[in-house]
Structures are given as C-alpha cells and as structure tokens.
Amino acid sequence: MTELGKADFGLTTFFAKSHPNDKCGANGLPLTPNSIKVLGRFQRLKAVSHPNLCNYLDVARGKHERLMVVAEHYRHCLRSTAKSGKYTNEELFIELAFGIVSGLAHLDRIGITHRNLSQSNILLDHQGKVKLSEYGMYYMTEDGTSVAFPIGNHKYLAPEALGLGPAVIEDHTDSDATLTVPCGPKTDVWSIGLILMEILSIPYKNGFRLFSADGRCKDLELPVFGENGYSKEYLESDHLSLRSMEEVYYLWRLAGGDLVGALKKEGLTKSKPPIHLLPYYSTNEGEVFGQTRDRAELLDSTVVILSQEQLRQRLSEIDETAYYPLLEDEQSQVTSSLPTSPSSNDLSETANLPLVIREKDIEYQFHRIILYERLLKGYPYTRGHIWKEARVDIPPLVRAHVWGALLEIEGDIYARYDEIDKETPTQTDRQIEVDIPRCHQYHELLSSPAAHGKFKRVLKAWVVSHPQYVYWQGLDSLCAPFLALNFNNEALAYSCLSAFIPKYLHKFFLKDNSAVIQGKLFRLQEYLPVFSHLITFHDPELGNHLDGIGFIPDLYAIPWFLTMYAHVFPLHKIVHLWDTLLLGNSSFPLCIGVAILSQLRSQLLSFGFNECILLFSDMPEIDIQRCVQDSIKIFCNTPKSATYRQHARPPKKAKKEESRPNISYYSRDYNEQPSSELSMEPIPVEELKTEKCPRISAEDLIELGELSGPSHTKSPTKRKQNSKPMLLVIDVRNQEDFAKGSIPNSINIPFPTAFSPEGDLNPCSAVTSLNLHKVQVKVVVGSRGRNATNFAIELVRLGYQKVCVLHKGIDVLRSTNILTVPPVDL
Amino acid sequence: MAGRQGAQRPNGATQGKICQFKLVLLGESAVGKSSLVLRFVKGQFHEYQESTIGAAFLTQTVCLDDTTVKFEIWDTAGQERYHSLAPMYYRGAQAAIVVFDITNQDTFARAKGWVKELQRQASPNIVIALAGNKADLAQKRMVEYEEAQAYAEENSLLFIETSAKTAMNVNEIFLAIAKKLPKNEGGGPTQSRQSGVKLNNEQTQQSEGGCCK
C-alpha cells in the first residue's frame, strides 16, 4: 500500500473499440464488450506497486464503451521540467535516467510492456522523483487490440512497433485473434534512449544546450531534492496523506467524487444530441453505414486532476487522534469500537442506521476503515477483536481481508496456492468451462475474460487439492463472492473458498461413489428434513401449509444450501448475507432459510403448490438486512441441539478458542463441543423424515430449563434473574409414571387421553398452563415409543410453536439427580 | 432478437377440455434446457442463463384445437453429479424432452443415455422428444441431422432441431408433444392438483399415463 503523500488523483478517459452490432462469438452468443475486457485486465494493474510507478486506482465504464481510469498523478512531467534545463546537471540527469529505468525494469519483471513512453507521461513528484504513468495502457488494452486508436507516441516508438502499423485491424472477419505480435521490453529500451537523447540534445526555450558551459546557474532557482519538496513537518500535520492511496480514493468517492462529472466539467465529454449519432443507412440485418466515429475522439490525452478539496472538507472536523485509534487500554482490554469523544460525536448512533446508509457515510466509514486496518495488521493476534467488530459491520473496502480473518486463514497461502497444478487438463474442465460464463455475469468484473481465467484457476485448484471431493455445479457460485473480493489475490480467494466449504458444507461435495442414492443428494438427505423441522418449530402455520401442499424443501432449497445462497442472490446481497453468515456456525444457513420464508410468509400462505414453486423459480426480492436480522433472531431462539446434524463438521482441535474470546456459544458448532450421554446423537434419516419437530438434547433441556444437574454445561449463558423460564416441559406419560418421578415444573398431559375425537386438546389445568406458555419452547417428554413424537405432531397441527421432543425420552435423565416427585395436584 | 416471438398464450377461456401434463427436461449441462424453457414460457433468451442447481419449475399453457394443454415443466440440472436427483423429477412425468447440443457429440451420447433410462424407469407411456438445440450454430455442427433423426426413429422419439436463441422450433416441439399426448378421457375442467412431486421412494402410481382430469 502506497501512502497518498502529495499525490493527486488523475483521471483520463478513452473509448474501447465497439463491436459491430451483428457480430457473435463462436458460441453464437454476443461478444464480450471490449470495455469489459479492459476492466478485467486493468485489475492486475491495481496491484502494481513500485516507487517509480504511479499506482493505478480505479477504472469505470461510461456510456458507449467509454472508460475512465484513475491513477496517482503529479502535476510535473518531464516535458515541462526539462524545458527549464534542470537536467543539464549531470547528477540529476543520471538520477532521472535511473528512475525511468528502475520503473521499466519492474514492469519487465512482472511481464508488462509500457510501449507508451513519452516525455509527458514521465511524471516527477514533489521531490523530483520519477513516477511513470500511463504504462498500463498497452497492457490493459491487450496490446492495443481493445481500442481503435494507436497506442504510443510515434516519436519514441521503436521501428518494430511502428513497422507493425496500428494494432487496429478493422476486422469483419470471424476470427478474434489479431495478428499483431505483441511488443516486448526492447521497445521500451528504444524509447528511453530517444527520450534521454532528446533531453540531452534538444535546445531549450532559452537557447542553451547541455554541453555548453553557460547558463547553468539558471538551475539554482529550481526546486532541488530535499529543499522545498518533501517536508516532514508538513506531512505530519496532514494525516490523510499518510493513509494509503486506495483508502483515500475510496473516501474520495464517498465524499461525492464523481468521475463522469469531473470529465464533464473539463469539457471532455462532448455529448452530441442522439439524433446525430444515428446511422445514415441501416440494412434489415442490422448493418449500419455512414456514422463512423471520429478517431481523434477516442483518446484524450488530458489528465483531469480530481480535486481533494471536498474530501478534506468533509474530514476536517475529525480529530487527529481518530487517525490513531486506541485498540487496547492499559488493562489490555479491548476498547469500545466506536469513538465517543465529542469531536467525532455520535457514531454509535450511526451504527444503528441501516447498513446501506452506513456504507455511504464517509465519517463512519473513515473510522471503521482505520480501525479495521489497524486490527488487520495485528491479525491473527487480534482475531477476537475482529470478530467483535464484524458483528457491528464490515466496511466494503476491507471486506476481503476481514473475511479472510473470520475464516481463520493463516500461513503462507501464496506458496500453497502456487504449488497446486491449475493447468493440466482434467475431466472436470468442461463443466467448469460451461459454468463460469453463466455465473454472476451481470457483474462487470466477473464477466471479463480476465475473471474467467482466474475463476477457472481457483476452481481447478480447489478440485485438484481436494481429491476426496469433486466439482459440483454450484461450486462456481460459492467461489464468485471470494473471487470478486479478491480479484487480485487468487491465493486468498482460493484459501477462503477452501476454508468456507468445510465450515458450512462439510462433505457436501463428496465423491458420490454409489452413484444413485435413491432420489437424493447424500448430504442434503439430512439437511433438508432438519430444515423442515426448523420451519415448523418457528412457524407451525406456515410449516403445516407447505407440508399440506407438498411444497417441500427438496423442491426449492437445494440451490440455497448447496451454494449458501450464492446462486440465488446477486453479489451485492450475498456479501451482506455472508458478512453475518461467517459469524455463525454451520446451522446458521438453516435459519437464513427460515427467515427468507418468513419474509414471504403471507404470499406463501395464500399460494397453492404451483404458485409457490413459481415464486421460487425466480428468487423474489428479499430485504437482506431484514433477513439477516431475522436469521439472528431465529438462531438465538433455537436450542442448539435442534439443528443437530450428524454430518456437520466433526470437532476440530480446540486450539483457537482462546483467541476468539468473544464468540457466543451459538457461533460455535454443536459438534465442536464435548459430548456426553446427554448430548444429541445421530438419528437415522428415515426416522428424521417421519418427524415434524426437532429434537432437543437433555443437555439443552437442563441448560435452558435451568435445572440443577451436572455442572458441565456448554454455554456460559448468564440468564437474567427472575426472568421467566425459557421452556415448558410437557410430560406425556401416564399419571402414575409421572407421579413416580418427573422433571420439576413440568406439566402432565397423558397422550392417550389428551385429544378429543375432533383432535382438540381436552381441557384440563395442564392444558390451560400450556396455553399460557405460547412463546416458550415446549419440550415434549415421553418414555420409549412414539408417544412423544406423535403428541408433538398433534401440537404442531394445532398451531403450537416451538415444539420439540426430548431426545431419548425421560430415561435419559435417570442418571442425573433432576427428576423429582411432583407435588400432588389439587 | 430476444422476445420477438412470444410463446403461445392461452387465448381466453375457451369451452373445451383442459389437460395438465407433467413434462421434464433432461440432458447434459449447458445444452440449453433452461434456455428452451425460458423461451417457451417467457419468450426470452438470456445469453448468461444461470446454470440450474437441483431443478427449476415453470408452467405454460398451449391451445390445441379445442383443448387447453397445461404443461408443468421440470427443468433439471445437467451435471452428471445431479443424476441421482433426476428420478424424483421424471417419475410420473407424461412427457420428456431430452436435449443435446448439435455442436457437441458428447452431449448426444449423453442424450441417448437419458433416453435409455427413461425407457427403463419412467412411466411406460411417456412421450419422449429429442431436441437438437443450438441449431443456429449450424456452421459448428458436430451431430448430423440424419444421425439424430435415425436414432430417434429407431426409438420412436419425436425429433426436432431447435434454437432457444432464435426461437426456431421451440414452440413447435412443445406443440408436437401436446399433440402426441393422449387426451382421450373426455373434457372437463382440471382439478386442483393434490400435491407436488411425490418424493418418497415408492413408485407413485397416481398419474400413470394420465392426463385429463
């Protein structure tokens, strides 16, 4: 990350070559617009960093294939500076040459050819240091093939480059391949030579030549290194200049920075009335004649300097201490995340605003970004703190790294990724190749050829490095958010994907050797019934309705779970969903599903089978923030054993626990905790499917019911004093058994006599008590046999919510000292 | 290009029978199953049609003389990995369109596999149509028309080359199927269907060869 320092943001614009309307690719589908191709290739330039190169910051597409490029910029260039005769000083001249060569050498190392070198794009910063700009033009336009104008100043172009003629071939042929041989670094060597020669030999305005002795003293008034260029004191008071260029540019945009607006202001977008753009003549086939674009319009060499005034204005109120937030106080206690000092007033209030507003609030983002940036520097030591902050929100600018931290990525991910063979063809290639061009292609970045290449490499890397797994359609969707966030960091995208899958989709992509497991995907067999139970638990009315019309999760929820919703939502929604998903355990996705259904509840309740299924054939509009909040609520209101799945990830070495001090017990996976005879245990899938309600473990019962018993509870929950009990235990055994020993405060409704012939509960005092506990979790307890299960099914039918069944019945509690003889009922 | 040729819509409430059929699309991934359905149901074509995971469901109605035929269309995922889900969708189906891509020989081989499986496992009276899709890419053709035609005849399948992109023969294939389906059991309005697809393992008998209700 390069500091902003005194750099400006320079905006340039040009047009990519547009395709003729009627042209299709070899697959019969429209060609990728050249501006999209450039957009994809440009991303790599953002990662180029060298003291003698200007950083590229951003690219954006405008109308009619217009591209706008933002890069680090300085107001002085070689052309203007050299006129003064500065470089008649041999030392300065050598320094200049060295700077240019260093920059080019770096480009050569990373395989980028400049081929666009000229006196006007060799910039000089405030210390007179060389900063090459516009070196990415040839690269991002794929050796000039994506634009219809020549790249490079002919004056300095090497003979071989000139000899090729302009790279543009007005190709109406079918082949996409242009026959240009790309230029290599030698072209640049030629250009340096010419430029330096010119500086040495061309007479300057005031008429003196380098090798003449006179007039050298004229240099003296010019800025010389160290004098009035770089000043430490100045920088120290300008805290913003010490922030990274990317960050400042991000804030600049939040402060209202507008590229198109800036171009317009400078008169660089001459908008013609549309009528002037119509072709003179058009055939039925769509071929048009008579409106060729003026080539001179395609590239404008002007650099528009983007004013930082507005940004600095917006940030001027911020206290300078805010640039250096305190992470821990003397007691090494993690301090509160948001500043409460009067200067930066009520940001904690902002924290309660909707996410989309927070993300646009420059002051809020400023604080959050700085905080996270510091936390990330301390990762993995700061993991706990990052988790805590992530519960508030994650600023888009740092999301890629925060996700990496939440997924506990550590170690030399680059070496690991480099070692994987991503090139050798495999059997999976065809599927990957047909899936990628269908995956989130509305997204500018992901639809570019550069993205497709990266996409393929990351997916292949995952498949190759996980021999026990296979590629499933859907894996592409899972990969997309990570790739979009880590476009320039395939290794991190790969690592995140690799960490995400075992966490949420443990063994879902397993090689399915016994090819056909009647009718189901193996893992989903367990997942989907558990999901059904959860719907019924929270919303029995909806559950009953969906069950009644046969609209079972198998018909709509497979893409939800198999891709963790990445196949059903657009990327901008997925990131917000996953911001929270990453904080939850592997059961959390089930809660998201219930939250989605509850958002569509009234429609679903009024719909029949066909309407329901049509509704989900195109995912309806879902308010993601509401969905996230509802999911959290659902998550917290579900006993953890109720979402137990035997196929969830088995316990991991608990080594990391201590570094995540703030994780609530809900975010830990049930399977990650020690189990005892009171815990949940595997239930055959067939049995699961015959039930309507979740089961609860004895452990959870003891925990939530605050029953005194064995002390090894799993959750450090502090329940408020004299709050209402969380649950109601309904004992369905006969009165005799109940009287011999039962769970304290439980009510007794013997199953055989519970229901009237009409199916209603026969009134009695226990039923009255049941009806007083509408919102509590209801645990149905029986002994062996199916009485408890059947009773629960009846309760659900009657619309009681939060009904679950004690796993293994009353007998499981015999070994504890919980059971007591109930007081005689009056 | 997209949407120029809309699909046939029910033209008012004609006095006639209404038949309801379950139709399933099968075939290798990316041959254009979802695109065919989208073209037929919504008259649209998306170049970047998303891949199907699990299955998708849509309905469309066509009118045939005095009969209104309502298709309940199950569009399945093509990847071999999802093969195990397929029986759940073709069980009880009265019609199937097995799709291949004329520019790819492997997809034709896969289509034959599907036909075989349907003949063995689906309802005995199922009407099977073979669609050679992407006919607009004739210059890249790898499966000759005659080859597919001969295969279809041998197995008594309907065969049509289609293009979801240009809409060529898309409505036609669905109409041809509608024509071939038995509509003999007399007219009358449809009953509302009792439930969705039966997902339990036993073969459901409910609508074997059935059609009009």
Ligand SMILES: Nc1nc2c(ncn2[C@@H]2O[C@H](COP(=O)(O)OP(=O)(O)OP(=O)(O)O)[C@@H](O)[C@H]2O)c(=O)[nH]1
């Ligand atoms: N040229 C051309 N392309 C087509 C045609 N039909 C589909 N496509 C393209 O082929 C690709 C795959 O189409 P889909 O409809 O997604 O294929 P599918 O069979 O549903 O694939 P799965 O869902 O993976 O099983 C998409 O990019 C479509 O745009 C066609 O008739 N002509």
Ligand SMILES: [Mg+2]
């Ligand atoms: Mg599909």
